[in-house]
Amino acid sequence: MNTRFLATFCAVAEQGSLVGAARQLNLASASVGEQIRALEAELQTRLLARHGRGVVLTEAGHAVFAAARDLLGRVEALHLLARPGKLSGPLRVGAISTALISVVPPALRHMAERHPGIELRVVPGTSAQLLRMLERGEIDCALAPRPHFALPKRFRWSGLRDEPLVLVAPAALAGETVAGLLEAAPFIRMDRASWTGRIVDGFLRDHRLAPRELFELDAQEAIVILVAQGLGVALLPDWGIAAPAQGAIRKLPAGGPRYARSLGMISAGGVREGLVQAFATALRDGLAEPRAKVALGADDQAVAPRSPR
Incomplete structure:
Protein backbone atom coordinates (compact mmCIF):
# COMPACT_ATOMS: atom_id res chain seq x y z
CA MET A 1 0.00 0.00 0.00
CA ARG A 83 18.19 10.06 11.70
CA PRO A 84 19.23 10.21 15.37
CA GLY A 85 20.27 13.65 16.55
CA LYS A 86 18.77 15.39 13.53
CA LEU A 87 15.21 16.66 13.75
CA SER A 88 13.27 16.64 10.51
CA GLY A 89 9.80 16.12 9.16
CA PRO A 90 6.52 18.03 9.14
CA LEU A 91 5.30 20.05 12.11
CA ARG A 92 1.89 21.73 12.13
CA VAL A 93 1.55 24.60 14.59
CA GLY A 94 -1.74 26.37 15.27
CA ALA A 95 -1.64 29.93 16.57
CA ILE A 96 -4.06 32.68 17.53
CA SER A 97 -3.68 35.90 15.54
CA THR A 98 -1.94 37.92 18.25
CA ALA A 99 0.65 35.17 18.72
CA LEU A 100 1.28 35.21 14.96
CA ILE A 101 2.42 38.83 15.11
CA SER A 102 4.27 38.65 18.44
CA VAL A 103 5.84 35.38 19.61
CA VAL A 104 5.78 33.31 16.41
CA PRO A 105 8.16 35.30 14.11
CA PRO A 106 11.22 35.10 16.44
CA ALA A 107 10.53 31.40 17.01
CA LEU A 108 10.38 30.74 13.27
CA ARG A 109 13.73 32.46 12.83
CA HIS A 110 15.28 30.22 15.49
CA MET A 111 13.73 27.12 13.90
CA ALA A 112 15.09 28.01 10.46
CA GLU A 113 18.57 28.48 11.90
CA ARG A 114 18.63 25.38 14.13
CA HIS A 115 16.37 22.85 12.42
CA PRO A 116 16.26 23.40 8.65
CA GLY A 117 14.99 19.85 8.21
CA ILE A 118 11.70 20.59 9.97
CA GLU A 119 8.92 21.46 7.54
CA LEU A 120 6.96 23.86 9.69
CA ARG A 121 3.44 24.94 8.74
CA VAL A 122 1.63 27.58 10.78
CA VAL A 123 -2.17 27.42 10.87
CA PRO A 124 -4.13 30.48 12.11
CA GLY A 125 -7.33 30.19 14.10
CA THR A 126 -9.27 31.21 17.18
CA SER A 127 -8.60 29.42 20.46
CA ALA A 128 -11.70 27.24 20.10
CA GLN A 129 -10.92 26.42 16.47
CA LEU A 130 -7.35 25.42 17.32
CA LEU A 131 -8.48 23.11 20.11
CA ARG A 132 -10.87 21.37 17.71
CA MET A 133 -8.05 20.99 15.17
CA LEU A 134 -5.85 19.48 17.87
CA GLU A 135 -8.59 17.04 18.85
CA ARG A 136 -8.95 15.95 15.21
CA GLY A 137 -5.20 15.55 14.78
CA GLU A 138 -5.01 18.34 12.18
CA ILE A 139 -2.27 20.18 14.08
CA ASP A 140 0.46 18.99 16.45
CA CYS A 141 0.34 21.87 18.93
CA ALA A 142 -1.49 25.15 19.45
CA LEU A 143 -0.45 28.55 20.76
CA ALA A 144 -3.49 29.83 22.64
CA PRO A 145 -4.61 31.31 25.96
CA ARG A 146 -5.05 28.96 28.87
CA PRO A 147 -8.66 27.76 28.61
CA HIS A 148 -11.21 28.48 31.32
CA PHE A 149 -12.06 24.76 31.49
CA ALA A 150 -10.11 21.56 32.11
CA LEU A 151 -8.35 20.20 29.05
CA PRO A 152 -8.80 16.55 28.04
CA LYS A 153 -6.29 14.37 29.88
CA ARG A 154 -4.36 13.55 26.72
CA PHE A 155 -3.44 17.23 26.25
CA ARG A 156 -0.64 19.04 28.02
CA TRP A 157 -0.49 22.77 28.77
CA SER A 158 2.87 24.61 28.88
CA GLY A 159 2.75 28.27 29.87
CA LEU A 160 4.90 30.76 27.98
CA ARG A 161 4.06 34.19 29.38
CA ASP A 162 1.36 36.22 31.09
CA GLU A 163 -0.12 39.12 29.13
CA PRO A 164 -1.52 41.76 31.51
CA LEU A 165 -4.90 43.31 30.80
CA VAL A 166 -4.62 46.92 29.63
CA LEU A 167 -7.03 49.62 28.57
CA VAL A 168 -6.13 50.83 25.08
CA ALA A 169 -7.21 54.41 24.36
CA PRO A 170 -6.58 57.05 21.69
CA ALA A 171 -3.53 59.08 22.69
CA ALA A 172 -5.51 62.33 22.51
CA LEU A 173 -8.32 61.15 24.78
CA ALA A 174 -8.16 62.91 28.14
CA GLY A 175 -8.65 60.82 31.23
CA GLU A 176 -6.95 59.86 34.45
CA THR A 177 -8.24 56.37 35.22
CA VAL A 178 -9.40 53.21 33.47
CA ALA A 179 -12.85 53.57 35.03
CA GLY A 180 -13.10 57.20 33.94
CA LEU A 181 -12.12 56.45 30.36
CA LEU A 182 -14.56 53.55 30.15
CA GLU A 183 -17.34 55.91 31.24
CA ALA A 184 -16.29 58.75 28.94
CA ALA A 185 -15.70 56.89 25.66
CA PRO A 186 -17.53 54.22 23.66
CA PHE A 187 -16.33 50.69 24.40
CA ILE A 188 -15.07 48.35 21.68
CA ARG A 189 -15.58 44.91 23.16
CA MET A 190 -13.64 41.73 22.54
CA ASP A 191 -16.10 38.98 21.57
CA ARG A 192 -17.54 37.85 24.90
CA ALA A 193 -17.81 34.25 23.66
CA SER A 194 -14.04 34.04 23.11
CA TRP A 195 -11.63 32.83 25.78
CA THR A 196 -10.10 36.31 26.02
CA GLY A 197 -13.53 37.94 26.03
CA ARG A 198 -14.35 36.02 29.21
CA ILE A 199 -11.39 37.66 30.95
CA VAL A 200 -12.62 41.10 29.88
CA ASP A 201 -16.15 40.28 31.05
CA GLY A 202 -14.80 39.16 34.41
CA PHE A 203 -12.92 42.43 34.86
CA LEU A 204 -15.98 44.55 34.02
CA ARG A 205 -18.23 42.48 36.27
CA ASP A 206 -15.84 42.49 39.23
CA HIS A 207 -15.41 46.27 39.00
CA ARG A 208 -19.11 46.96 38.37
CA LEU A 209 -18.39 48.72 35.11
CA ALA A 210 -20.99 48.93 32.35
CA PRO A 211 -19.44 50.88 29.45
CA ARG A 212 -21.39 52.03 26.40
CA GLU A 213 -20.68 49.39 23.76
CA LEU A 214 -20.01 50.50 20.19
CA PHE A 215 -18.74 47.31 18.53
CA GLU A 216 -18.07 43.70 19.50
CA LEU A 217 -15.63 41.62 17.46
CA ASP A 218 -13.14 38.76 17.75
CA ALA A 219 -10.14 40.49 16.16
CA GLN A 220 -7.80 42.24 18.56
CA GLU A 221 -5.63 43.81 15.86
CA ALA A 222 -8.72 45.37 14.27
CA ILE A 223 -9.83 46.64 17.68
CA VAL A 224 -6.49 48.43 18.14
CA ILE A 225 -6.90 50.09 14.73
CA LEU A 226 -10.41 51.27 15.65
CA VAL A 227 -9.08 52.70 18.92
CA ALA A 228 -6.24 54.47 17.09
CA GLN A 229 -8.83 56.03 14.78
CA GLY A 230 -10.50 57.57 17.82
CA LEU A 231 -13.66 55.47 17.81
CA GLY A 232 -13.43 54.33 21.41
CA VAL A 233 -11.46 52.42 24.03
CA ALA A 234 -10.88 48.71 24.58
CA LEU A 235 -9.71 46.22 27.19
CA LEU A 236 -7.18 43.77 25.78
CA PRO A 237 -4.31 41.55 26.95
CA ASP A 238 -1.02 43.24 26.17
CA TRP A 239 0.53 40.94 23.57
CA GLY A 240 2.91 43.72 22.52
CA ILE A 241 0.26 46.16 21.38
CA ALA A 242 1.74 48.98 19.34
CA ALA A 243 0.14 51.89 17.52
CA PRO A 244 -0.79 51.16 13.88
CA ALA A 245 0.72 53.20 11.06
CA GLN A 246 -2.14 55.69 11.22
CA GLY A 247 -3.03 56.90 14.68
CA ALA A 248 -1.59 56.93 18.18
CA ILE A 249 -2.62 55.06 21.31
CA ARG A 250 -1.76 54.82 24.96
CA LYS A 251 -2.12 51.90 27.34
CA LEU A 252 -3.19 51.89 30.98
CA PRO A 253 -2.72 48.85 33.24
CA ALA A 254 -6.04 47.34 34.30
CA GLY A 255 -6.64 45.04 37.22
CA GLY A 256 -3.23 43.51 37.86
CA PRO A 257 -2.11 39.85 37.59
CA ARG A 258 -5.56 38.42 38.35
CA TYR A 259 -6.81 39.47 34.91
CA ALA A 260 -3.72 38.60 32.90
CA ARG A 261 -4.12 36.23 29.97
CA SER A 262 -1.79 33.25 30.15
CA LEU A 263 -0.43 32.41 26.70
CA GLY A 264 0.98 28.95 26.22
CA MET A 265 1.20 25.81 24.15
CA ILE A 266 -1.31 22.97 24.10
CA SER A 267 0.06 19.69 22.76
CA ALA A 268 -0.89 16.03 22.71
CA GLY A 269 2.47 14.27 22.59
CA GLY A 270 2.92 11.53 20.03
CA VAL A 271 5.59 10.80 17.46
CA ARG A 272 6.24 14.50 16.77
CA GLU A 273 6.86 15.36 20.41
CA GLY A 274 10.55 15.99 19.70
CA LEU A 275 9.64 18.52 17.01
CA VAL A 276 7.06 20.15 19.28
CA GLN A 277 9.62 20.54 22.07
CA ALA A 278 12.13 22.03 19.63
CA PHE A 279 9.53 24.63 18.70
CA ALA A 280 8.74 25.27 22.37
CA THR A 281 12.43 25.96 23.00
CA ALA A 282 12.51 28.34 20.03
CA LEU A 283 9.47 30.15 21.43
CA ARG A 284 11.07 30.60 24.86
CA ASP A 285 14.35 31.78 23.34
CA GLY A 286 12.43 34.29 21.23
CA LEU A 287 10.57 35.55 24.29
CA ALA A 288 13.89 36.09 26.07
CA GLU A 289 14.89 38.63 23.41
CA PRO A 290 14.09 42.33 23.90
CA ARG A 291 10.86 43.37 22.23
CA ALA A 292 9.49 46.73 21.21
CA LYS A 293 7.17 48.21 23.79
CA VAL A 294 4.73 51.12 23.75
CA ALA A 295 5.62 53.50 26.55
CA LEU A 296 2.89 54.03 29.13
CA GLY A 297 1.90 57.59 29.87
CA ALA A 298 2.51 59.32 33.16
CA ASP A 299 -1.20 59.07 33.98
CA ASP A 300 -1.35 55.29 33.62
CA GLN A 301 -3.13 53.77 36.59
CA ALA A 302 -4.82 50.57 37.56
CA VAL A 303 -8.56 50.83 38.07
CA ALA A 304 -9.85 50.73 41.61
CA PRO A 305 -12.98 48.69 42.31
CA ARG A 306 -16.13 50.72 42.77
CA SER A 307 -18.04 50.55 45.99
CA PRO A 308 -21.42 48.83 45.67
CA ARG A 309 -24.32 51.07 44.76
Whole structure:
Protein backbone atom coordinates (compact mmCIF):
# COMPACT_ATOMS: atom_id res chain seq x y z
CA MET A 1 0.00 0.00 0.00
CA ASN A 2 1.30 3.44 -0.95
CA THR A 3 1.55 5.56 2.20
CA ARG A 4 1.50 8.68 0.03
CA PHE A 5 -2.06 7.79 -0.98
CA LEU A 6 -2.96 7.41 2.70
CA ALA A 7 -1.51 10.84 3.44
CA THR A 8 -3.57 12.32 0.61
CA PHE A 9 -6.70 10.61 1.93
CA CYS A 10 -6.06 12.04 5.41
CA ALA A 11 -5.65 15.52 3.94
CA VAL A 12 -8.98 15.19 2.11
CA ALA A 13 -10.67 14.00 5.30
CA GLU A 14 -9.27 16.93 7.29
CA GLN A 15 -10.03 19.56 4.64
CA GLY A 16 -13.44 18.21 3.70
CA SER A 17 -12.77 18.61 -0.01
CA LEU A 18 -10.43 17.44 -2.76
CA VAL A 19 -9.69 21.03 -3.72
CA GLY A 20 -8.66 21.94 -0.16
CA ALA A 21 -6.43 18.88 0.08
CA ALA A 22 -4.87 19.66 -3.29
CA ARG A 23 -4.07 23.18 -2.10
CA GLN A 24 -2.57 21.87 1.14
CA LEU A 25 -0.45 19.24 -0.62
CA ASN A 26 0.45 21.43 -3.60
CA LEU A 27 -1.05 18.90 -6.01
CA ALA A 28 -3.52 19.12 -8.86
CA SER A 29 -7.10 18.28 -7.87
CA ALA A 30 -7.15 15.58 -10.55
CA SER A 31 -4.09 13.94 -8.99
CA VAL A 32 -5.78 13.93 -5.57
CA GLY A 33 -8.87 12.31 -7.07
CA GLU A 34 -6.79 9.64 -8.79
CA GLN A 35 -5.02 8.74 -5.56
CA ILE A 36 -8.31 8.46 -3.67
CA ARG A 37 -9.82 6.23 -6.35
CA ALA A 38 -6.70 4.03 -6.34
CA LEU A 39 -6.88 3.69 -2.55
CA GLU A 40 -10.59 2.83 -2.66
CA ALA A 41 -9.93 0.25 -5.37
CA GLU A 42 -7.18 -1.36 -3.30
CA LEU A 43 -9.36 -1.46 -0.17
CA GLN A 44 -12.43 -2.40 -2.21
CA THR A 45 -14.68 0.09 -0.42
CA ARG A 46 -15.85 3.69 -0.69
CA LEU A 47 -14.08 5.99 1.71
CA LEU A 48 -15.70 9.30 0.76
CA ALA A 49 -19.17 10.50 -0.18
CA ARG A 50 -20.12 13.78 -1.79
CA HIS A 51 -21.78 16.33 0.48
CA GLY A 52 -22.65 19.72 -1.01
CA ARG A 53 -19.47 21.11 -2.53
CA GLY A 54 -17.25 18.90 -0.43
CA VAL A 55 -16.94 15.33 0.77
CA VAL A 56 -17.56 13.47 4.02
CA LEU A 57 -16.20 10.19 5.32
CA THR A 58 -18.24 7.05 4.93
CA GLU A 59 -18.45 4.60 7.83
CA ALA A 60 -15.50 2.71 6.35
CA GLY A 61 -13.75 6.02 5.72
CA HIS A 62 -13.89 6.93 9.41
CA ALA A 63 -12.28 3.62 10.37
CA VAL A 64 -9.59 3.91 7.70
CA PHE A 65 -8.90 7.55 8.62
CA ALA A 66 -8.16 6.67 12.26
CA ALA A 67 -5.95 3.74 11.28
CA ALA A 68 -4.19 5.73 8.54
CA ARG A 69 -3.24 8.53 10.90
CA ASP A 70 -1.81 6.00 13.33
CA LEU A 71 0.11 4.23 10.57
CA LEU A 72 1.49 7.47 9.12
CA GLY A 73 2.63 8.47 12.59
CA ARG A 74 4.50 5.19 12.98
CA VAL A 75 6.13 5.63 9.57
CA GLU A 76 7.21 9.11 10.58
CA ALA A 77 8.64 7.74 13.83
CA LEU A 78 10.71 5.25 11.83
CA HIS A 79 12.15 8.09 9.76
CA LEU A 80 13.10 9.96 12.93
CA LEU A 81 14.78 6.85 14.38
CA ALA A 82 16.81 6.53 11.20
CA ARG A 83 18.19 10.06 11.70
CA PRO A 84 19.23 10.21 15.37
CA GLY A 85 20.27 13.65 16.55
CA LYS A 86 18.77 15.39 13.53
CA LEU A 87 15.21 16.66 13.75
CA SER A 88 13.27 16.64 10.51
CA GLY A 89 9.80 16.12 9.16
CA PRO A 90 6.52 18.03 9.14
CA LEU A 91 5.30 20.05 12.11
CA ARG A 92 1.89 21.73 12.13
CA VAL A 93 1.55 24.60 14.59
CA GLY A 94 -1.74 26.37 15.27
CA ALA A 95 -1.64 29.93 16.57
CA ILE A 96 -4.06 32.68 17.53
CA SER A 97 -3.68 35.90 15.54
CA THR A 98 -1.94 37.92 18.25
CA ALA A 99 0.65 35.17 18.72
CA LEU A 100 1.28 35.21 14.96
CA ILE A 101 2.42 38.83 15.11
CA SER A 102 4.27 38.65 18.44
CA VAL A 103 5.84 35.38 19.61
CA VAL A 104 5.78 33.31 16.41
CA PRO A 105 8.16 35.30 14.11
CA PRO A 106 11.22 35.10 16.44
CA ALA A 107 10.53 31.40 17.01
CA LEU A 108 10.38 30.74 13.27
CA ARG A 109 13.73 32.46 12.83
CA HIS A 110 15.28 30.22 15.49
CA MET A 111 13.73 27.12 13.90
CA ALA A 112 15.09 28.01 10.46
CA GLU A 113 18.57 28.48 11.90
CA ARG A 114 18.63 25.38 14.13
CA HIS A 115 16.37 22.85 12.42
CA PRO A 116 16.26 23.40 8.65
CA GLY A 117 14.99 19.85 8.21
CA ILE A 118 11.70 20.59 9.97
CA GLU A 119 8.92 21.46 7.54
CA LEU A 120 6.96 23.86 9.69
CA ARG A 121 3.44 24.94 8.74
CA VAL A 122 1.63 27.58 10.78
CA VAL A 123 -2.17 27.42 10.87
CA PRO A 124 -4.13 30.48 12.11
CA GLY A 125 -7.33 30.19 14.10
CA THR A 126 -9.27 31.21 17.18
CA SER A 127 -8.60 29.42 20.46
CA ALA A 128 -11.70 27.24 20.10
CA GLN A 129 -10.92 26.42 16.47
CA LEU A 130 -7.35 25.42 17.32
CA LEU A 131 -8.48 23.11 20.11
CA ARG A 132 -10.87 21.37 17.71
CA MET A 133 -8.05 20.99 15.17
CA LEU A 134 -5.85 19.48 17.87
CA GLU A 135 -8.59 17.04 18.85
CA ARG A 136 -8.95 15.95 15.21
CA GLY A 137 -5.20 15.55 14.78
CA GLU A 138 -5.01 18.34 12.18
CA ILE A 139 -2.27 20.18 14.08
CA ASP A 140 0.46 18.99 16.45
CA CYS A 141 0.34 21.87 18.93
CA ALA A 142 -1.49 25.15 19.45
CA LEU A 143 -0.45 28.55 20.76
CA ALA A 144 -3.49 29.83 22.64
CA PRO A 145 -4.61 31.31 25.96
CA ARG A 146 -5.05 28.96 28.87
CA PRO A 147 -8.66 27.76 28.61
CA HIS A 148 -11.21 28.48 31.32
CA PHE A 149 -12.06 24.76 31.49
CA ALA A 150 -10.11 21.56 32.11
CA LEU A 151 -8.35 20.20 29.05
CA PRO A 152 -8.80 16.55 28.04
CA LYS A 153 -6.29 14.37 29.88
CA ARG A 154 -4.36 13.55 26.72
CA PHE A 155 -3.44 17.23 26.25
CA ARG A 156 -0.64 19.04 28.02
CA TRP A 157 -0.49 22.77 28.77
CA SER A 158 2.87 24.61 28.88
CA GLY A 159 2.75 28.27 29.87
CA LEU A 160 4.90 30.76 27.98
CA ARG A 161 4.06 34.19 29.38
CA ASP A 162 1.36 36.22 31.09
CA GLU A 163 -0.12 39.12 29.13
CA PRO A 164 -1.52 41.76 31.51
CA LEU A 165 -4.90 43.31 30.80
CA VAL A 166 -4.62 46.92 29.63
CA LEU A 167 -7.03 49.62 28.57
CA VAL A 168 -6.13 50.83 25.08
CA ALA A 169 -7.21 54.41 24.36
CA PRO A 170 -6.58 57.05 21.69
CA ALA A 171 -3.53 59.08 22.69
CA ALA A 172 -5.51 62.33 22.51
CA LEU A 173 -8.32 61.15 24.78
CA ALA A 174 -8.16 62.91 28.14
CA GLY A 175 -8.65 60.82 31.23
CA GLU A 176 -6.95 59.86 34.45
CA THR A 177 -8.24 56.37 35.22
CA VAL A 178 -9.40 53.21 33.47
CA ALA A 179 -12.85 53.57 35.03
CA GLY A 180 -13.10 57.20 33.94
CA LEU A 181 -12.12 56.45 30.36
CA LEU A 182 -14.56 53.55 30.15
CA GLU A 183 -17.34 55.91 31.24
CA ALA A 184 -16.29 58.75 28.94
CA ALA A 185 -15.70 56.89 25.66
CA PRO A 186 -17.53 54.22 23.66
CA PHE A 187 -16.33 50.69 24.40
CA ILE A 188 -15.07 48.35 21.68
CA ARG A 189 -15.58 44.91 23.16
CA MET A 190 -13.64 41.73 22.54
CA ASP A 191 -16.10 38.98 21.57
CA ARG A 192 -17.54 37.85 24.90
CA ALA A 193 -17.81 34.25 23.66
CA SER A 194 -14.04 34.04 23.11
CA TRP A 195 -11.63 32.83 25.78
CA THR A 196 -10.10 36.31 26.02
CA GLY A 197 -13.53 37.94 26.03
CA ARG A 198 -14.35 36.02 29.21
CA ILE A 199 -11.39 37.66 30.95
CA VAL A 200 -12.62 41.10 29.88
CA ASP A 201 -16.15 40.28 31.05
CA GLY A 202 -14.80 39.16 34.41
CA PHE A 203 -12.92 42.43 34.86
CA LEU A 204 -15.98 44.55 34.02
CA ARG A 205 -18.23 42.48 36.27
CA ASP A 206 -15.84 42.49 39.23
CA HIS A 207 -15.41 46.27 39.00
CA ARG A 208 -19.11 46.96 38.37
CA LEU A 209 -18.39 48.72 35.11
CA ALA A 210 -20.99 48.93 32.35
CA PRO A 211 -19.44 50.88 29.45
CA ARG A 212 -21.39 52.03 26.40
CA GLU A 213 -20.68 49.39 23.76
CA LEU A 214 -20.01 50.50 20.19
CA PHE A 215 -18.74 47.31 18.53
CA GLU A 216 -18.07 43.70 19.50
CA LEU A 217 -15.63 41.62 17.46
CA ASP A 218 -13.14 38.76 17.75
CA ALA A 219 -10.14 40.49 16.16
CA GLN A 220 -7.80 42.24 18.56
CA GLU A 221 -5.63 43.81 15.86
CA ALA A 222 -8.72 45.37 14.27
CA ILE A 223 -9.83 46.64 17.68
CA VAL A 224 -6.49 48.43 18.14
CA ILE A 225 -6.90 50.09 14.73
CA LEU A 226 -10.41 51.27 15.65
CA VAL A 227 -9.08 52.70 18.92
CA ALA A 228 -6.24 54.47 17.09
CA GLN A 229 -8.83 56.03 14.78
CA GLY A 230 -10.50 57.57 17.82
CA LEU A 231 -13.66 55.47 17.81
CA GLY A 232 -13.43 54.33 21.41
CA VAL A 233 -11.46 52.42 24.03
CA ALA A 234 -10.88 48.71 24.58
CA LEU A 235 -9.71 46.22 27.19
CA LEU A 236 -7.18 43.77 25.78
CA PRO A 237 -4.31 41.55 26.95
CA ASP A 238 -1.02 43.24 26.17
CA TRP A 239 0.53 40.94 23.57
CA GLY A 240 2.91 43.72 22.52
CA ILE A 241 0.26 46.16 21.38
CA ALA A 242 1.74 48.98 19.34
CA ALA A 243 0.14 51.89 17.52
CA PRO A 244 -0.79 51.16 13.88
CA ALA A 245 0.72 53.20 11.06
CA GLN A 246 -2.14 55.69 11.22
CA GLY A 247 -3.03 56.90 14.68
CA ALA A 248 -1.59 56.93 18.18
CA ILE A 249 -2.62 55.06 21.31
CA ARG A 250 -1.76 54.82 24.96
CA LYS A 251 -2.12 51.90 27.34
CA LEU A 252 -3.19 51.89 30.98
CA PRO A 253 -2.72 48.85 33.24
CA ALA A 254 -6.04 47.34 34.30
CA GLY A 255 -6.64 45.04 37.22
CA GLY A 256 -3.23 43.51 37.86
CA PRO A 257 -2.11 39.85 37.59
CA ARG A 258 -5.56 38.42 38.35
CA TYR A 259 -6.81 39.47 34.91
CA ALA A 260 -3.72 38.60 32.90
CA ARG A 261 -4.12 36.23 29.97
CA SER A 262 -1.79 33.25 30.15
CA LEU A 263 -0.43 32.41 26.70
CA GLY A 264 0.98 28.95 26.22
CA MET A 265 1.20 25.81 24.15
CA ILE A 266 -1.31 22.97 24.10
CA SER A 267 0.06 19.69 22.76
CA ALA A 268 -0.89 16.03 22.71
CA GLY A 269 2.47 14.27 22.59
CA GLY A 270 2.92 11.53 20.03
CA VAL A 271 5.59 10.80 17.46
CA ARG A 272 6.24 14.50 16.77
CA GLU A 273 6.86 15.36 20.41
CA GLY A 274 10.55 15.99 19.70
CA LEU A 275 9.64 18.52 17.01
CA VAL A 276 7.06 20.15 19.28
CA GLN A 277 9.62 20.54 22.07
CA ALA A 278 12.13 22.03 19.63
CA PHE A 279 9.53 24.63 18.70
CA ALA A 280 8.74 25.27 22.37
CA THR A 281 12.43 25.96 23.00
CA ALA A 282 12.51 28.34 20.03
CA LEU A 283 9.47 30.15 21.43
CA ARG A 284 11.07 30.60 24.86
CA ASP A 285 14.35 31.78 23.34
CA GLY A 286 12.43 34.29 21.23
CA LEU A 287 10.57 35.55 24.29
CA ALA A 288 13.89 36.09 26.07
CA GLU A 289 14.89 38.63 23.41
CA PRO A 290 14.09 42.33 23.90
CA ARG A 291 10.86 43.37 22.23
CA ALA A 292 9.49 46.73 21.21
CA LYS A 293 7.17 48.21 23.79
CA VAL A 294 4.73 51.12 23.75
CA ALA A 295 5.62 53.50 26.55
CA LEU A 296 2.89 54.03 29.13
CA GLY A 297 1.90 57.59 29.87
CA ALA A 298 2.51 59.32 33.16
CA ASP A 299 -1.20 59.07 33.98
CA ASP A 300 -1.35 55.29 33.62
CA GLN A 301 -3.13 53.77 36.59
CA ALA A 302 -4.82 50.57 37.56
CA VAL A 303 -8.56 50.83 38.07
CA ALA A 304 -9.85 50.73 41.61
CA PRO A 305 -12.98 48.69 42.31
CA ARG A 306 -16.13 50.72 42.77
CA SER A 307 -18.04 50.55 45.99
CA PRO A 308 -21.42 48.83 45.67
CA ARG A 309 -24.32 51.07 44.76
